[in-house]
Amino acid sequence: MNVKLLEKSEDCSLYEQVAERIEMLIAEGTLQPGDRLPSVRKLHKQLCVSISTVLEAYRLLEDRGMIRARPQSGYYVKETPATAPDEPSLSNPPWQVCPVDTSLAFRVQKMMRDREIVKLGAAVPSPELFPLATLNRLMGQVARAQPEVVHSYDAPPGCEALRHQVAKRLMDAGCSVTPEAIVTTNGTTEAMYLSLQAVTQPGDTIAIESPTYYGLMDILETLRLKALELPTHPREGISLNHLETALSQGKVTACALVSNFSNPLGSCMSDEKKKQLVELLNRYNVPLVEDDVYGELYFSGSRPKAIKAFDTEGRVLYCASISKTLSPGLRVGWSIPGRYQGKVEQLKMVTNITTAIAPQLTVAAFLANGGYDRHLRRLRQAYQSQMARLTQAICEEFPPETRVTRPCGGHVLWLELPKEFDSMVLYQEALQHKISIAPGTIFSPSGGYQNCLRLHGGLPWSDTIAEAMKILGMLSKKQLARKILAK
Ligand SMILES: Cc1ncc(COP(=O)(O)O)c(C=O)c1O
Known part of the structure; x- marks a missing residue:
């Protein structure tokens, strides 16, 4: 000890x-x-x-x-179960360009925010894991020390103190960038939105992972972009072979993906694969919008590199935030748009001029001397043990054929049940018990993954969650039994 x-x-x-x-x-x-x-x-x-x-x-x-x-x-x-559940294999989405319609995902997301509900659906970390007292103290200090600054206009690229801290931290992700190369944003979502808008025109097609984060689909739909879903491995990420085929057929204008501990699969590409991806995109002159919001949440070893670390030609538009590590409510994020920086800054200016200054200065102060690394060590440990507990509950409660991902970071698990299972039915039945899950279909523009679902592992384990997992397992078993009887 x-x-x-x-x-x-x-x-x-x-x-x-x-x-x-x-x-x-x-x-x-x-x-x-x-x-x-x-x-x-x-x-x-x-x-x-x-x-x-x-x-x-x-x-x-x-x-x-x-x-x-x-x-x-x-x-x-505690003894762990002798056998870990099988993992899902490489996904196999239809090879077709799809318009994106997120009305179902939007409805499901709204429901997942209901305060009364046990939120195993939304990937929103529990506030008790965050250093709220320190953040609140720093916010007060910042406002008292610079009252006029926090109430003024600013302009892109945004708060210098924050960009300085972000540039320092990005060295751990293998990126050597100056503060001038960073544009601050309202979270990763706005960074992704501005980045995609900067490199596309309405009607263009974007290559995405399958299944993919539904927030990205919201952006594609709003920008009137189409999606080409590519096969994706739960450990290694998007298939480069399929991406190369799409690029060689001139099908896609840009690629957008989560590089480390993706949502929902939890995949994390190797450095070698990240390098090959950048080389491939350089060869076809196609930009990549990289979402690295989970990069700091690794369970062992060191922080995985960003794809941006291998970007030699400024074609990667890197996006991240503090939403999964410090506070989603402060809405502080950033983009490193490379050769597209001018365009991203212009779009940021017309969208909302600047990100609020007080949250940016608060985060800068926390990163400078609030004990961020110590906090991250604790947070990673908490996520790792919560995810292990959730996996164990799946093994104990869900039908034995259930496959589950084994991510090495982040806080979401993806479950694959037998083909006849319908996760929308489970979603509706679980809501009657005040439990939310994220049904698989909301992660795919072509409506696949009906037999899959995503569970959130970011909540501290409690009797309520244990009970919710029992109910979900029971509902899933009953549904499968009904389907088998009906055959
Ligand atoms: C992959 C991914 N990107 C982005 C976000 C949203 O990030 P932000 O709050 O920084 O906009 C989420 C939130 O769940 C996410 O899972």
Whole structure:
């Protein structure tokens, strides 16, 4: 056990910090399933915290399903199921250019935001995972220190202090860019919107992953763009062979994808593949809009590189934000548009002139000295253990034929059930129980993936979620049984 003393912190109590250290030891494999944890007394002495703090930490880990108490014996790391579920294979969407209609996705998304509902559908991280107290304090400081600045107009490329911090952080993603190359935006969504608008005309076709993030489909529809869905592997991402065929047939004007821990599949391309993708696009002179909103949420090793890191000709328009790591509500994001920067800045200006200054300065202050790396370490650990818990619940509750992705980062899981399963039926039935899921069809412009669904793993494990997973599993089994009987 790392016995570095724990410190009181604004955003994380002592018992949560104790729990995190143990979770880290479990995630790293130092503590294996079945191992006995240090006794409460031993840990209390080692970490110089009270016995009740250790007990509370152990209770929290029990609630999260990481450990269990054995009467008269102590606490043990929970055994994981002997067999992990199978993964879905390479997707096989129809080879056709589709108009995009997101009316269903839009309705489903609105429903997923209902506050009363257990939100296993929307990929919205739980606010309790974010350092809200520190962010709020910094927001107050920023407003007091620069009252006139925060209430003034600004112009693209946006807040200098933020661009400076983002440029520094992007070195970890293999990108060496100057603050001048960055344009700040209202989240990744606006960065993607402006980037796609900068490189296309209405009626153009965009190559996308299949299944794909429905927010991207919303953008395509609004810009009156068409989509060509390409086969995508749940670990390795979009098929470059199919992309090359589409490019050689002159079918697509641009490509848009999530490079790291994609939504919904969780795929993460290797560096080699990222490099090949850039070479391919350079060869055909086609731009790529890269969404890297999940890049910092890796579970082990180091941050995966951005595709932008391999961009030698300025053809990659990189987009990201702090929505999945700090706060979706601050709406702070950025784009690195490469050779299209002038156009993106012009579009930003006519769309909304600038992103609000107070949130940008707050995020800049947090990145400069708010303990972002420490916060990220905690967050990754929390997501990793929540995703493991969710996977375990799928194994226990869902029909045995269910296939599940095994992403190495991010916080979404994609489930594939037998062909006769209808996730829209599950969606409707689950709503009666006040549970949301994201049905597979909203991730495809051609309406595929009826037998698939996406679950959100960003919520801290609780009895409510355990109960919701039981209900979802029961509804899925009943639906399949009905279908089999009806045959
Ligand atoms: C892949 C992907 N891109 C973008 C977003 C939205 O990002 P932002 O809040 O920064 O606009 C999401 C949110 O779920 C997402 O999953």
